[in-house]
Amino acid sequence: MSFHISQRFIDELLEEDCPYMDLTVEALGIGREPGRLTCHPKAACVVAGVEVAARLLESSGCRVACEAASGDRLEAGQVFLRAEGTAGAIHRSLKIAQNVMEYSSGIATRAAGMLESARKANPHVQLAVTRKHFPGTKRLSLAAAQAGGAIVHRLGLSDSLLVFDQHRVFTGGLDGFASRVSEYRKAFPEQKLGAEVATPEEALLLARAGIDSIQCERFTCADLEETVRGVKAVNAAVQVLAAGGVTGKNAAAVAATGVDVLVTTWAYFGKPADIKMVVSRSEEHTSELQSRPHIS
Numbered sequence: 212m213s214f215h216i217s218q219r220f221i222d223e224l225l226e227e228d229c230p231y232m233d234l235t236v237e238a239l240g241i242g243r244e245p246g247r248l249t250c251h252p253k254a255a256c257v258v259a260g261v262e263v264a265a266r267l268l269e270s271s272g273c274r275v276a277c278e279a280a281s282g283d284r285l286e287a288g289q290v291f292l293r294a295e296g297t298a299g300a301i302h303r304s305l306k307i308a309q310n311v312m313e314y315s316s317g318i319a320t321r322a323a324g325m326l327e328s329a330r331k332a333n334p335h336v337q338l339a340v341t342r343k344h345f346p347g348t349k350r351l352s353l354a355a356a357q358a359g360g361a362i363v364h365r366l367g368l369s370d371s372l373l374v375f376d377q378h379r380v381f382t383g384g385l386d387g388f389a390s391r392v393s394e395y396r397k398a399f400p401e402q403k404l405g406a407e408v409a410t411p412e413e414a415l416l417l418a419r420a421g422i423d424s425i426q427c428e429r430f431t432c433a434d435l436e437e438t439v440r441g442v443k444a445v446n447a448a449v450q451v452l453a454a455g456g457v458t459g460k461n462a463a464a465v466a467a468t469g470v471d472v473l474v475t476t477w478a479y480f481g482k483p484a485d486i487k488m489v490v491s492r493s494e495e496h497t498s499e500l501q502s503r504p505h506i507s
């Protein structure tokens with residue numbers, strides 16, 4: 212699954228780290244020296260951010276070849292990206308490219324492991340990541356989670372209808388909201404209407420009212436099983452989502468309750484992958500990249 216990253220975003224990443232010049236490279240007088248870069252993980256991982264890293268390097272003036280794409284599972288030491296260019300071009304983009312790949316690969320690896328665990332218990336369950344990522348990292352965080360097999364729960368406030376208690380204080384509470392579900396659905400007929408609930412009883416009330424999806428916040432597994440049975444008995448098409456506290460440790464148990472979707476922020480937060488960036492001097496007129504494809 213691809214995720215659009217604009218050139219403006221690439222340029223902003225580069226400018227954030229090197230807005231004017233690389234003082235170290237300038238001081239050493241090595242800016243025009245020919246160099247090579249290879250990248251490999253120090254431990255097995257699901258790699259992500261590869262295409263963004265390649266564009267960062269290319270935008271600095273390097274020639275780049277990718278031997279893996281975001282979402283691929285790599286072994287320790289497996290080279291997946293090579294670049295050639297001047298020392299100035301390599302060093303301008305090296306660290307930001309490494310940061311993108313390390314943080315992205317950490318997210319992708321956690322998402323992939325969580326999804327794998329969940330699907331052993333429920334082969335049809337989906338893993339959806341929320342918009343509770345660190346502000347400013349939406350593009351990279353969502354792309355990384357998708358590389359690990361997750362889907363996006365919500366891109367933001369403009370793409371979906373999801374009603375919380377904080378909304379229902381203005382609609383006459385849960386009962387007032389339930390009484391107007393059909394009205395709300397007609398307001399935006401092409402959008403599914405979802406709502407968060409705190410108990411199985413609330414879930415059944417909304418299922419009977421004609422809601423499209425029900426998000427169960429911090430339910431026990433026993434309550435989730437009860438909710439899935441009750442809601443599906445009312446309308447099998449209603450999607451039941453488990454949210455709040457869903458992690459890699461309990462994903463299988465939560466998925467086994469029969470829910471349709473696991474909603475999580477867990478994949479965002481943890482240790483980055485360790486990507487080794489190896490720089491070497493090269494002969495100016497010899498290239499290792501001529502026969503290597505660039506995956507975009």
